[in-house]
Amino acid sequence: MRRLIGGLVLAGLAAAGAGWLLTAPDRLPEGSFAGVEGDAERGARVFTAAGCASCHHAPEAEGEARLVLAGGQRFASDFGTFLAPNISPDPGQGIGGWSQEEFANAVMRGVAPGGAHLYPAFPYTAYARMDDRDLVDLWAYMQTLPASDTPSQPHELGFPFNIRRGLGLWKLLYFDDGWVMDDAEGQELVRGRYLVEALAHCAECHTPRDALGGLDTGRWLTGAPNPNGRGTIPGLTPDHLSWEASDIAYYLETGFTPEFDSVGGHMVEVVENFASLAPEDRAAVAAYLKALPDGGAME
Structure with missing residues (x-):
């Protein structure tokens, strides 16, 4: 009986270890953007095309206030309600303390600076196809925007969707940075x-x-x-x-x-x-x- 229990414990530990490895975050290669200087003017066009302000400005913001990316908008789904975070250049409540590489991993891989998976309510599965130059230019432009010290609010998700590590399995199933229309010509x-x-x-x-x-x-x-x-x-x-x-x-x-x-x-x-x-x-x-x-x- 002791051998059986021991075997089950070892099998459980092995399965847990395999699951932990499978769900680990997949980051971009280190130094992917080293030595590339961003152009904020070009980044403004990327920012507009990507619709960053549309989701991350504060609720009911109008005019120039829409460039204050304080977050707070609510997005309902079958899995719960997601709340857009503060992505302004504020170093405490926003992303002002991030490096360009950390920003790239969030945008193109759905991985936060600390290694946590980001929820795909943030469309990193689309942004994964972004041109490297556009990513760098976007980062340069976002540094020019006004900062907000509004704290980000937690998502309203129940079990098991509140377990971020499980998103590693979701990415294995759905994360694909290839083109859907792979034969575009011209x-x-x-x-x-x-x-x-x-x-x-x-x-x-x-x-x-x-x-x-x-x-x-x-x-x-x-x-x-x-x-x-x-x-x-x-x-x-x-x-x-x-x-x-x-x-x-x-x-x-x-x-x-x-x-x-x-x-x-x-x-x-x-x-x-x-x-x-x-x-x-x-x-x-x-x-x-x-x-x-x-x-x-x-x-």
């Missing part, structure tokens, strides 16, 4: 893919998810239930969105649809972001959406 389509799949992270809202919250890439951008439980988010594939490319580009600039309706909800801020980008960027997004297959299956 400069415009490549740029559109970069904006849609990486910076603007459109799939985070417009692609359905499975029971564990992973994106169903076989139904890429075909629409999804609204995480807050109210209504649905429309599909963007040609079988769901019949607009001409010029209509899509115009909508991203003005918020007006071909049916003379206007943008609403969270898309208001998305359109405001895209309206600040170059016309070529809006045209590239439109080209990408028109190139999608019906049903969203890329293979």
